[in-house]
Amino acid sequence: MEIIVFIVFVGIAYVVGTGIEKKHFNSLKEREAKLLSLPSLTTKGLYPEDQIEECFLVTGSVVISGDYFKAILSGLLKFFGGRIVGYESLIDRARRESIIRMKDKAKAWGADAIVNTRFEMSKLDSMTNQNGTGMFELLAFGTAMKLKK
Amino acid sequence: MITTSIESVPGKQIVEHYGIVQGSTVRAKHAGVDCMAGCQNIFGGELKGYSQLLEESRQEAVDRMTAQAKQLGANAVINVRFGTSTITQGASEILAYGTAVQVN
Numbered sequence: 001m002e003i004i005v006f007i008v009f010v011g012i013a014y015v016v017g018t019g020i021e022k023k024h025f026n027s028l029k030e031r032e033a034k035l036l037s038l039p040s041l042t043t044k045g046l047y048p049e050d051q052i053e054e055c056f057l058v059t060g061s062v063v064i065s066g067d068y069f070k071a072i073l074s075g076l077l078k079f080f081g082g083r084i085v086g087y088e089s090l091i092d093r094a095r096r097e098s099i100i101r102m103k104d105k106a107k108a109w110g111a112d113a114i115v116n117t118r119f120e121m122s123k124l125d126s127m128t129n130q131n132g133t134g135m136f137e138l139l140a141f142g143t144a145m146k147l148k149k
Numbered sequence: 150m151i152t153t154s155i156e157s158v159p160g161k162q163i164v165e166h167y168g169i170v171q172g173s174t175v176r177a178k179h180a181g182v183d184c185m186a187g188c189q190n191i192f193g194g195e196l197k198g199y200s201q202l203l204e205e206s207r208q209e210a211v212d213r214m215t216a217q218a219k220q221l222g223a224n225a226v227i228n229v230r231f232g233t234s235t236i237t238q239g240a241s242e243i244l245a246y247g248t249a250v251q252v253n
Contacts, residue, residue: 145159
């Protein structure tokens with residue numbers, strides 16, 4: 001009986017988790033296309049100093065967690081080593097989301113480019129999250145620049 | 150107060166360095182939000198309560214950093230970096246640090 005409950009539980013987590021992921025990837029693609037005009041670069045010296053009007057710090061962050069299915073799958077995969085596919089896609093979409101949030105803030109301010117973009121990632125612990133799905137914060141930050149027109 | 154993540158303030162000359170300034174805050178979300186996050190953990194996805202918490206905390210860390218810079222007589226903080234770490238379960242420390250400078 002217990003094993004049936006467990007399988008149903010994991011099944012629901014899989015279906016809902018995959019649905020959320022698919023939806024998120026679609027919305028990411030859409031919003032990334034919209035923000036193409038505002039590039040975020042990891043270099044800094046691209047724009048000559050006399051062209052820059054103003055600059056300021058922008059950040060974008062997102063806290064994301066894996067689902068129960070991913071936690072169990074990764075537990076099994078870890079035994080053999082290799083790629084943990086579920087978490088790859090999880091971190092990927094969270095990082096992309098954090099870039100979009102950073103760009104949104106820069107855009108609202110009227111910036112033309114973001115330079116010296118850096119990433120930070122940290123694992124968070126929750127009082128109630130003891131099921132090992134993992135909770136991560138991904139942060140992107142950089143210097144937004146407004147160019148002289 | 151100008152803050153940048155690069156080593157200069159474009160278009161401005163640095164006239165004086167004041168050294169490192171930092172601001173940090175330790176925050177926790179109340180048990181209700183933490184519980185909600187615990188439930189959401191089953192299905193995965195973004196944890197909005199925590200996203201918001203860290204966003205607010207980061208702003209506060211930056212504010213404390215700029216306050217410290219102001220105290221030194223600086224008018225810009227350059228090369229700002231961030232760090233986050235878990236102190237205990239449910240509580241995070243958010244750190245912002247940079248170099249305080251005077252620009253003209």
